[in-house]
Amino acid sequence: MTATTTSDLIQRFRNHERPALARLVTYVENERPAGLRAMAELYRDTGSAYVVGITGPPGAGKSTLTNAVIREYRKRGKTVGVLAIDPSSSLTGGATLGDRIRMLENFDDDGVYIRSMATRGEMGGLSMAVGAVTHLLDAYGFDIIVVETVGVGQDEVDVAELADTTLLLQVPGLGDSIQTIKAGVLEIADILVVNKADIKGAENVVRDLRNMLRLGEHGPWLPPIVRTVAMHGENVPALLDAIDTHRAHLETSGEGQVRRERRARREVLRLAQNWIAGELEATMRDPANDAMLDDLLRREINPFEVAEVLARRTSLRIQSRT
């Protein structure tokens, strides 16, 4: 492994060697310099993949739907890369890495690549890594990239920002299911999927969603509601058709370009934030600040004054780097 240089890896990646892809994803996920160099190098090969986000509450059947979506895309001759975000908190439930690996075994197929990533709990940490891995899968040549995440907290919104089309799953039988759609979450949905549509209460979920859509605001695109039974692949072709319709809408309306610009802005903002945060932490470690921190503890200076000095010292540090 020591003999493998980054440029070797990139070459093997370009030759479509799967282990090179896997290793670069790991490097990017761990923010190793080699991963970032590779991503920078491979970025020019991106831009042809279509990103589908799948989100929804625990128990909505996201993994099963992802499976069904992969199969249907494969039938249509598309290659699919999947990023499944595993929440690190035990509270959120959802599929485990073990489930993922079992799922992976179902696709002994060069046209499918499935990868789990754990969330990290730091702001921007997840979406930065997910964004970078998305670029790798794009550069590798997958037609479709599916990013699947459990619908809890900020992650779902972050992931929706990465997707061209975001599916929001709901199911009957999760209690007052509609109440679980938090403010701001319905707005990220381009397509509403009522999964497990064969069980009791599905029509109530559809009706409630329709009412929420009627009350809420939306632009020229009215999110369709698609009923699926992912377990049996039922209506999954219709779901893919709805994704295609949304894709066509994005292009004809110009909204696709707007989203790509917004996404690029967010990505560079996060990368810059991350870089500056590293420099700020390095500044903090400089013993030159110790006297000032002692003054702070004696209340001879206030936290805002200290923060300002630290920000200035950080800016000098950034300037001095080449």
Place this chain on the structure above:
Amino acid sequence: MTATTTSDLIQRFRNHERPALARLVTYVENERPAGLRAMAELYRDTGSAYVVGITGPPGAGKSTLTNAVIREYRKRGKTVGVLAIDPSSSLTGGATLGDRIRMLENFDDDGVYIRSMATRGEMGGLSMAVGAVTHLLDAYGFDIIVVETVGVGQDEVDVAELADTTLLLQVPGLGDSIQTIKAGVLEIADILVVNKADIKGAENVVRDLRNMLRLGEHGPWLPPIVRTVAMHGENVPALLDAIDTHRAHLETSGEGQVRRERRARREVLRLAQNWIAGELEATMRDPANDAMLDDLLRREINPFEVAEVLARRTSLRIQSRT
């Protein structure tokens, strides 16, 4: 209201006028410049309050315990300021603002101030505001500040960082309750409280906690396990004694000073991060970057190169500020 200047407000705050405290807390919470100026001005008056953090899963009885703790501190002649963090997510449950207000009505007492704050979902956002409000309550002269938060996600760890003594509540009857203590959460606890100790299963919870403590690592302080029935105030005096014992330990061991230093470092780091993030966003909005962002969308430049330019431009912006 227009006639009220910040220095008027600060004067009234120093005269112990409750409305001035409430207004400054609101200003700080909303990051209004007047709030930040006041906090900077009042910081020199801080340093005498003792901060008790209370955290635990939804349903553990945190509000009830907070109530009981307030009553017991009042009996002991101490004034108490309470910050109750309301999670904004509907998924986490817990007491609502309405419950808080009812609770507040129970304390028609100048020695008690209770304030709810909503979490905001941005990293550091909560703890920065909570930290700043803690300073205000400290400067106002409260002997004890209680920071209560639901034990879900990063917030509990952030809040523990602000506290001198952190209580972790557990209760019987939440299923396999001990399993809900996530990695890293037990370590933040200075005192373990088994609340609702009069119901079935309480002794199992105590035993499980004892085993976890035995297996885990801890320093010279072994967190005691205190059984309470907060609803009837049962054993709350013993809990306050345990807090006093921990407080004495912090001072004699030097750990109190270590924590104060760590806390001050974290606070200035977050303030600096926040300030730099604002400058970075301002940099992003500068139309001078538009051409570079166009190049990025055409893949003539990669996101890392753009982020680096943005970081440099931000550092120049910071330098040019006085």
